[in-house]
Amino acid sequence: MNLFYKTIVVLIFCFSCTMGSFPLLAASDNPKADEIFEKIINGHGTSDSHSQMLSELETLISRSDTPRRMRLNALKCWEPDISNNQVINAAIAYADQWLQHDSMAPYPKLKLELLLCKSWYLEQKNEVEIAMQGYNQAVKQAYALEDNRLIADARSIRGELFSFQGNFSAALEDLITAQHLYENQELSYWSNYNLGSIATSYRRFGDPQNAIRYFEQQKQAHLKRGEIDIATGIETEIGFSYEELGEYEKALEKHLKVYRAGEQKKLAEFDMAIFALNVAAALLRLERTQEALQYLQQAKPHIASDQIGFYGELNIYLAQAYLNTSKLELAFKHVVLAEKSHRKSKNQRGEERALFIKSQILGENQDWQAAYDTQRQLFETHKALDAKQESRRTAEIRGRFNSDKMEQENLQLLEYKRLKEQEHIITQQNKYLQVAVLLLALVIIIILGLYLLKQFRRTRTLEALALTDHLTQLPNRRHIYVRGEKEFAKSKANHTDFSIILFDADHFKKVNDILGHDAGDNVLVKLAQLSASMMRKGDMVGRIGGEEFLILLRETPLNQAQIIAERLVTTIANENLDDIDPGFRVTISAGVAAIDGQTNFKELMSRADQALYEAKEAGRNCVKRG
CATH class of the missing domain: 3.30.70.270 (Reverse transcriptase/Diguanylate cyclase domain)
Structure with missing residues (x-):
């Protein structure tokens, strides 16, 4: 995910989680502070105004206003500068401190938000397994608290990690569930943000046409809000989607647009390094290797080995460029670094690409045994990814089906409640109407029975689809x-x-x-x-x-x-x-x-x-x- 989108949108999203899921319990009125909280809930403000808002809240909220003070303390966990490892470590320590603090005990929802904050920063440190454990715990606690906003937030952020890891079945199940919850609560800004995560997943599992359509919708929504930087960041995602379609000229056009916008704004060297990587990738696809190398050399000094994801991509592109120019020793050096980096972050898609380039290098060196061993390893990695892709469509259907079913069940519960109230009134007024109520209940039972029968048949159909290859109609x-x-x-x-x-x-x-x-x-x-x-x-x-x-x-x-x-x-x-x-x-x-x-x-x-x-x-x- 590009830096515009990650540092501005994702963090504001998490700020919103902290504010939106916790009811105001303070007895005293503080409309100015509540107004600032409301702005954050609705997605107003940027990373630049974050410190200013925190300072203003600090002066507006008294020490005796415990509920608002706890909300503010949870909000302080988030910082926009995720490229700084010291900031990341400090944020994790801060979250741990408040998670164990006695004054936070009466506020389980805020503790859950601190858990999300801590887990998200652990993910940025590439401690992915520990981060995923935190996300799983947060989802479980959100359901126990019966807070739909927290459920949506936790599943959305977990879905993004699933998507990055290539687990599209779990990613779509989380993201589609979050999307329905956001839409049902009329949280348009955050449903639009989550839409971007769904679009990214579509791009990653091979449906770039739909990804471009969703990204374009999301970009237009941000432009209407005047959020030019975020809209520009989405251009990178659209560029990635054009790469998936093989339209590399269009992809290069999008990446260069973002790169030049970053130059005009004089963004940080790390940000520009990431944009340079994207441009280089498109140039390599177009076999413009020397131009790509210029961008890669520009990016190389600003991407450290502990930034595992970006470091892996940098070395993959360098390996490809040196392979194209027959500098096989340099190519092999960088592809080994890329392979180790992606394996450490459990990025199977990146590892697969590294293994493919490595086998080409070994073949060029006529090291046939090593090339063969690498091809076998590549085959096993590809099989694992193929198994995940096999389940992605089933997961999407199941996610949408479950969401529709949940909405239908809610409607049925409301109808049942209304009928029970009506039955009580009728019983008090006229006992003879009880027969009519029983008949009505019988009709409802028949309707429910027919509905369940229809759902059962539909489930059987879906099961058959899940076991059949859609193209050949053979067993999958x-x-x-x-x-x-x-x-x-x-x-x-x-x-x-x-x-x-x-x-x-x-x-x-x-x-x-x-x-x-x-x-x-x-x-x-x-x-x-x-x-x-x-x-x-x-x-x-x-x-x-x-x-x-x-x-x-x-x-x-x-x-x-x-x-x-x-x-x-x-x-x-x-x-x-x-x-x-x-x-x-x-x-x-x-x-x-x-x-x-x-x-x-x-x-x-x-x-x-x-x-x-x-x-x-x-x-x-x-x-x-x-």
């Missing part, structure tokens, strides 16, 4: 893996044969690059149809990756499985695909493995995967046994 990775583990255990217990075929399309990237992604999708659908049509009724074909498929063959020995795989390879190689592109043909490579002493399904998959790798090495369009 999760579904076929669960089935594979069951079949493996059953065959092992009954001492029967069980084999699997793992295959993928050869040179599939070229199909997308030359014919386009629509043609690539049509090829995948064709592969799915052909492979499914050639299997027996009891067998299962599933899509487990981009162009990778898995076939489960019950009661099938290895020799027969190899015959089936070879027939599949031949059939696909001879298939007429003129409807996709005249003269177009596609081939596959396959690895076959059968149950033979393995202790679990994962080991069987590993053998098939190794066999597939050998088929690729053997020239593709063939079958190998594992």
Whole structure:
């Protein structure tokens, strides 16, 4: 997240949390102090005016006004200068001091806000696991206090960390829940802020079109409020989204706009270093390496190794630039630093990028064994990220469904309460109307029963969608893996044969690059149809990756499985695909493995995967046994 957005919006957001969730309990009136608190609640003010507001509140609130004084003490936890490690450590110590202070005991909501403050600063120190423990505790306490504003604040800030870590399932569940809560409380400023976090998550998990749309809405809202700096900061996020779309010229235009705005305002060297990183990244995408190196050299002195996230990005870009210019020794040095930095911050997306560049460098050095080991490590990291992406759509649907369900249940509770009051009045006035009330209650029960039946059917439909690949309509990775583990255990217990075929399309990237992604999708659908049509009724074909498929063959020995795989390879190689592109043909490579002493399904998959790798090495369009 860029510095404009992080230092101005995020901290004001946290200030608002501290003020908005705690009721004013002081007996005496203090309208001027309350007015300042209200400004912060509604998102007015910037980091520049923060100290001024604190000083004014200090003079306005007497020592005997305990509730307001405690609110002010909680507010003091937050400071805008997050690039200063001394400030961060001081803020954590300050939060600990007040969390243990006896005078804070009667104010559990303020203690929760101090816990959020402490956890957020721990996150800035890259103590991510401890920060996440604090966020989890804050969410739990917010629900116990039944404070919707605190629930929204805690889930929003936790969702941002989930999103940064690449855990999009949890991120969307938190952020969408927070969004509904903010909108229900008509907190437009903070729902707009949270909208930016949702947009960032969309960008990170591969939906940049929606991300740009949400960021543009958010930018216009800030412009209407006259918040030019924040709107300018959002341009960086839009630039990142254009990078995801592959529109690097547009991305460069956005990043340069932010960089030049920072130059005009004479921002701090650290801020300018981050903007320079963004410009360099776009230039590297456009293969303008020498220009990128100029920006990277400008940024390098101002990004320290303890600023793990930015330090990792700096070294990734330097490694790529030096690789492009064939300075392999320098490239390797920086990619190792990037890999360590991203692994320390548990940023799997960054680690994946570092491993990819590292494998390229090792390949250029002809260190084939190290390159192979790095590729295997990259594969494992990619699998972990792919599993998270697999669940992201389900999480989004579930989050929205649960929010709608919560609103519907609230409406039902209000209706039930109204009917009970009406029943009491009618009973007092006329006993004969009790029959009508009972009939009405019966009708409501029937309606509720129909509603629950509809919801049950809808849930079943959603479960089916969660187990099906949307493009090929085959079982998805999760579904076929669960089935594979069951079949493996059953065959092992009954001492029967069980084999699997793992295959993928050869040179599939070229199909997308030359014919386009629509043609690539049509090829995948064709592969799915052909492979499914050639299997027996009891067998299962599933899509487990981009162009990778898995076939489960019950009661099938290895020799027969190899015959089936070879027939599949031949059939696909001879298939007429003129409807996709005249003269177009596609081939596959396959690895076959059968149950033979393995202790679990994962080991069987590993053998098939190794066999597939050998088929690729053997020239593709063939079958190998594992």
